[in-house]
Amino acid sequence: MTSAKTPHSEDETPEHYDVVVIGAGVSGVYALLHLREMGLSVRVYDGAPEIGGTWWHNRYPGARIDGPSAPLYCYTFSDELVKEWDWTETQVAQPEVLAYVGYVADRFDLRRDIQLETWVRNAQYNEAAQRWTVETSTGGPVSAQFLICAVGALSVANKPNIAGIDDFGGATFHTGNWPQEPVSFTGKRVGVIGTGSSGVQSIPEIAKKAEHVTVFQRTPQYSIPARNQPLDPKRVAEVRENWNHIRSQMNALPAPDVDFTPFPGNGRSAFDETSEQRHALYEALWEQGTLNFVGGNYPELLVNEEINREVSEFLRGKIRETVHDPATAEKLCPHYFYATKRPILDDGYYETFNRDNVTLVDLRQDPIERITQTSVHTAEEEHPLDILVLATGFDAITGSMLRLDPKGRGGVSLQDRWESHFHNYLGMTINGFPNLFMIHGPGTPGVLYNMPLGAELETEWIGNFVRHLRDQGMGAAEPTLDAEKSWDQEVSELANKTLFPRTDSWYTGANIPGKPRHFSVHLGGPAYFQRIVDLADEGYEGFVFEERHVTETT
Ligand code: N01
Numbered sequence: 001m002t003s004a005k006t007p008h009s010e011d012e013t014p015e016h017y018d019v020v021v022i023g024a025g026v027s028g029v030y031a032l033l034h035l036r037e038m039g040l041s042v043r044v045y046d047g048a049p050e051i052g053g054t055w056w057h058n059r060y061p062g063a064r065i066d067g068p069s070a071p072l073y074c075y076t077f078s079d080e081l082v083k084e085w086d087w088t089e090t091q092v093a094q095p096e097v098l099a100y101v102g103y104v105a106d107r108f109d110l111r112r113d114i115q116l117e118t119w120v121r122n123a124q125y126n127e128a129a130q131r132w133t134v135e136t137s138t139g140g141p142v143s144a145q146f147l148i149c150a151v152g153a154l155s156v157a158n159k160p161n162i163a164g165i166d167d168f169g170g171a172t173f174h175t176g177n178w179p180q181e182p183v184s185f186t187g188k189r190v191g192v193i194g195t196g197s198s199g200v201q202s203i204p205e206i207a208k209k210a211e212h213v214t215v216f217q218r219t220p221q222y223s224i225p226a227r228n229q230p231l232d233p234k235r236v237a238e239v240r241e242n243w244n245h246i247r248s249q250m251n252a253l254p255a256p257d258v259d260f261t262p263f264p265g266n267g268r269s270a271f272d273e274t275s276e277q278r279h280a281l282y283e284a285l286w287e288q289g290t291l292n293f294v295g296g297n298y299p300e301l302l303v304n305e306e307i308n309r310e311v312s313e314f315l316r317g318k319i320r321e322t323v324h325d326p327a328t329a330e331k332l333c334p335h336y337f338y339a340t341k342r343p344i345l346d347d348g349y350y351e352t353f354n355r356d357n358v359t360l361v362d363l364r365q366d367p368i369e370r371i372t373q374t375s376v377h378t379a380e381e382e383h384p385l386d387i388l389v390l391a392t393g394f395d396a397i398t399g400s401m402l403r404l405d406p407k408g409r410g411g412v413s414l415q416d417r418w419e420s421h422f423h424n425y426l427g428m429t430i431n432g433f434p435n436l437f438m439i440h441g442p443g444t445p446g447v448l449y450n451m452p453l454g455a456e457l458e459t460e461w462i463g464n465f466v467r468h469l470r471d472q473g474m475g476a477a478e479p480t481l482d483a484e485k486s487w488d489q490e491v492s493e494l495a496n497k498t499l500f501p502r503t504d505s506w507y508t509g510a511n512i513p514g515k516p517r518h519f520s521v522h523l524g525g526p527a528y529f530q531r532i533v534d535l536a537d538e539g540y541e542g543f544v545f546e547e548r549h550v551t552e553t554t
Helices: 026-037 079-084 094-107 197-209 233-241 243-250 275-288 305-322 326-332 399-404 451-471 481-496 526-537
Strands: 015-022 042-045 120-126 131-136 142-149 171-174 189-193 212-217 223-225 344-346 358-362 368-371 375-378 382-384 387-390 436-438 474-479 543-547
Touching (some): 142 399, 197 212, 451 526
Parallel strands (some): 015 142, 223 344
Antiparallel strands (some): 120 131, 375 382
C-alpha cells in the first residue's frame, strides 16, 4: 500500500511519507506499529529525548497508574506481549510503565521510524497536493498525506497565573514537566500548589523526605486508597491463559443504558437496596480500593444527586476518621459531586496530614496574594520555601492540539477554528482539516476509558479509514459542518444526563481561565467504539471525500 517515496534517503527534500505521527507516547507508538504493518510509510516526531509521552514527562515522586490495575493497563493487540512483559504491582509506578513503552518500541523495531528531540513547529495542509507539510525543529520540511496527532490529552502544563511566580528564587518544578535528574527534598521546605491526582500522589512521598511541606489547596478532593500490592502470579497466569477472552471483555463491558446512565456500575439499582445495604457496599468497595469504587458502585452514582450525596458523605466520613485534627479534616472535605472530577487513588494521602511536618493552607479562606523570591504570601501568612512544586494540572484534552495549531484549508489555524468551541467529528476529525486525525481528542471517550486500549481502537479505525479512502481512489476526506454539529450534540446530550457538567473540572475546561467551557469527553465508552465501527461499515456518513487530483508524491 506504500505509495510514498522511500522515506529514509537523506538527499530528498522534502521527504514524503504516507503518514506523519506527532507524539511518541502510548498512542503514537501504537499508531506507528499498526499503520506500518498496513504497509504505510510512517514517521513519528516527539520533542522529548525518549519515547513514552506522558510517562516520560510525569516522573514526579509517587507517579503511578491510577487507572485500570495491571495487568490491564497495557496494549492488548499482542498475545506474545502479554506473555512476555511482567508487571510487578497492581498500580504500576511510572518508571515501569515508561520501560514497558520502550520495550514495545524495541520488540516491534519501531525506533527506526521515531525521531526524538524534534518539535513539530508547523503543520500546514496543502490543498493542491492534498498533503500535509510538516516543519520540525531539526530539519527540512516533510510531507505526508495523513497527519495523526497523538499529542496527548494531558500534555500542556498549566502554570498558574499567580503574581510574582517567576520571582521565586528557589527551585520550581511542575509535576507534568518533572526534571530527569533526581530532585532531593531532604532538609528542604517545600510548597505544593494543587491537590489533583498529581498533588495527591506526590505529597505523601515528598513529606517523607522534606523538612516541611506546605500544601496550598484550592479545592479539596475525594481520594480512594489505591491498595497497591505486588501482582499475584496466579492472577497473571490466569490473565495470560485467558487473554483473548479478557481482551474481548475489556471492549465489551456491559452496554451503557444511555437513556439512564452511561455508567452501568454494578447493575443493581441503589433504590432497590436499604441504606444499610448501600453502606455495606460502599465500605466493601473502600476496603477493596482502586477505581472499582466507581466501577463497582451503583449505576445511579453519576446521575442521581441523592445517591451521589450519600457516597460523597460516606467519603467525607473516611476523611474525618483518618485525619486527627478536626479543623484540618474539615478543610480536606470536598463538597462537589463525587467522581465528577477525575477520581483519585492515593497511598496515604489523608494520613500525611497527621504528620508534624505537613501544613494545609486552605486557599479559599486564605488565598495566595503573591510569590516573592523566598516565599508564598497568603492573605494571612508568609510561607518561606526552598522548593515550589506546581501540581496545577494541564490545559487538558484540547491544549496540545491548540499548541500544535495546525493550519487547514485556506491557511485557517486551529486556534481560530476552535476559538469559541472545539468543533470536531467523532473526536478524531475536524472540518477544514482534511486527512488530519486526533487520538484521544475532544469528543472521544479518551480520558475516561482505558487509554492504551482506546488508542488501539481509534488507530485501527483511522487505518481502516485510510484504506477505504485509497481503495476508493480518493485523495482527501474531512467531516461536514453538520456532522460536527450533530456530534457535538451527542457528546453534550450524554454528558447532560450525568452530574459531570455541574462541577468545575479539567473535563469541562473550567481549570483554565478563559477556556471555552464544554464537557469534552464522549461518555459512551464501549458504545462509542461500536458506533464508529458501524459508521465505517455504513459508508462513513458525515464525511466528504475528495477525488485524488495529484500524484501522492507531488
Ligand atoms: O491536575 P488537576 P493533575 N491556584 O487539574 C489546582 C491524570 N493523572 O495533574 O481543583 C491554586 O487534576 C487545582 O485546583 P482546582 C489524571 O487523569 C494521571 O493533578 O482547580 N491551585 C487542582 O487542585 C488527572 O486527573 C496519573 O480548584 C490551583 C490542581 O491544581 C489528570 O492527570 C497521575 C491553581 C490541579 O489538579 C490531571 O491531574 C496524575 C491556582 N492558580 C495525573 N490552578 C496517573 O497515575 C490549579 N490549581 C495515570
